[in-house]
Amino acid sequence: MGRMPAKRADNQPLTELDWLFAEPPLLGNVSIDDYLKLRDHFALAAKPATLIQWMLLKDYVDLTFEIRRERKAKVSIIELKQKEVVLGLLKSTYDGSDAAAAVYRICSAADDAQKWASDQEKRAEIDAVLMKRGHPPSAVLAQAFIDGEAQIDAIDKRIATYEQRRMTIYRELERISDRLAQRIEKAATEIIEGEFSEAAE
């Protein structure tokens, strides 16, 4: 290898690569500090020393972030679909008189569904009511999966892709490190052998 790049603390990137981490691919509501914290965490473990190793480490961090982002999106979709299912069930299974059912549908069902999503106590109450009507939480969840199938499937495929890609990057990092190690060993051997042949002469 050529000259050693400028180095900082073990988990801080080379100064030449400051720009690489300046604008990570983050959504608007995600703090860059979270990203840098994850990067530093991986950097501390992997101890990248060369530009190539840092570039690969950045990939690893980016893909880890992608996976987290997709998982969060999947949870949001499932929660939203569950809320929709609950709302539908609250409206369709209300067992009061026709007039009361109509009032409930118009005035309270949406509020109750919202409370189901945001208030644990209310959720338990509504779950119990729906259970009595023959719709246990597992059925609600199953229906949510069915309703959001296309989106959930797309997210699952993307998560699988990113995980596979991250594994490829990990192997690449390992391979590059091995090659660097081999080259350092070869260079050391050459120096040592050179010294011995000079001494023999």
Add this chain to the structure above:
Amino acid sequence: MTSERKRRANRNNAAKSTGPKSLAGKRRSKNNALRHGFAAASGGSLENAEEIKALTETLLQSIAGASIDAARNAASAEIDIIRIRKARTVAQSRLLNFLSLTDVEITTLNDTIRKLNDYERRAISRRKKAFNALLDGC
């Protein structure tokens, strides 16, 4: 089947067409069909030429004896990867607002992300080859 008369008329009309005449115009129009340049073999976008050049120089400075071509290919692939991820983040942020999207818009955004993932895979593969060439060359 196109008739001979029609074909001749098309050829005559095409010969009369006025394309760009100046070198600068020709250079500009060359990129008329360029959308994002991710599908290009390497360095598809001219707007990133400076970044590619800077990273190429950084690689050459830090890896003694590295080939210029390999460094340029690695830099170009790296810049593509960064651009692809930014584009994917934009698509994802739109997708996260799925409540305000129609099913067609959601499908289109999912397709866009899938395509960007394909471009990313290719760029990673290009960079891997370039890294190998960089390490073999010194």
